[in-house]
Amino acid sequence: xxxxLPGMSPRVCQADGICERPPRFQARLEAVxxxxxxxxxxxxxxxxxxxxxxxxxxxxxxxDLTEGELTVLAxxxxxxxxxxxxxxxxxxxxxxxFVFSTIRLTE
Numbered sequence: 001x002x003x004x005l006p007g008m009s010p011r012v013c014q015a016d017g018i019c020e021r022p023p024r025f026q027a028r029l030e031a032v033x034x035x036x037x038x039x040x041x042x043x044x045x046x047x048x049x050x051x052x053x054x055x056x057x058x059x060x061x062x063x064d065l066t067e068g069e070l071t072v073l074a075x076x077x078x079x080x081x082x083x084x085x086x087x088x089x090x091x092x093x094x095x096x097x098f099v100f101s102t103i104r105l106t107e
Contacts (some may be wrong), residue, residue: 015048015055025049026075026097029056031068031105038065043075053103060105068105073097 013019023043031038040059044052049072056070075097 013045013048014042015044015052019045019048021045021047024075025052025100026073027052027056028071028073029060029065029068029105030071031060031065033063033065038063038068057103057105066105070103070105071099072101072103074100 011022013021013023022045024046026041026043027049029038029040040056042052042056053070053072060066060068060070
């Protein structure tokens with residue numbers, strides 16, 4: 001897997017170009033590059049979660065992002081567009097699950 005992730009349907013795993021399983025985890029990288037906030041989001045099936053975390057942390061390291069964190073959420077399978085609910089917290093836009101793990105970025 002390479003970053004940036006290829007554009008794919010949000011209804012399938014984004015960690016592998018041929019995986020068509022629905023995502024069960026969402027990873028959100030939030031860091032600061034100087035004074036600019038950086039945020040990357042991706043979703044993966046259970047079989048590709050480890051690869052997703054590895055690639056996102058390597059991408060952060062390659063871009064000298066050491067102040068921040070990678071949050072992994074366990075999520076439900078995607079809903080149809082007509083059933084999507086807006087998040088109550090605008091700072092958590094796009095997050096739809098419960099926090100499974102938080103990984104601090106360090107040098």
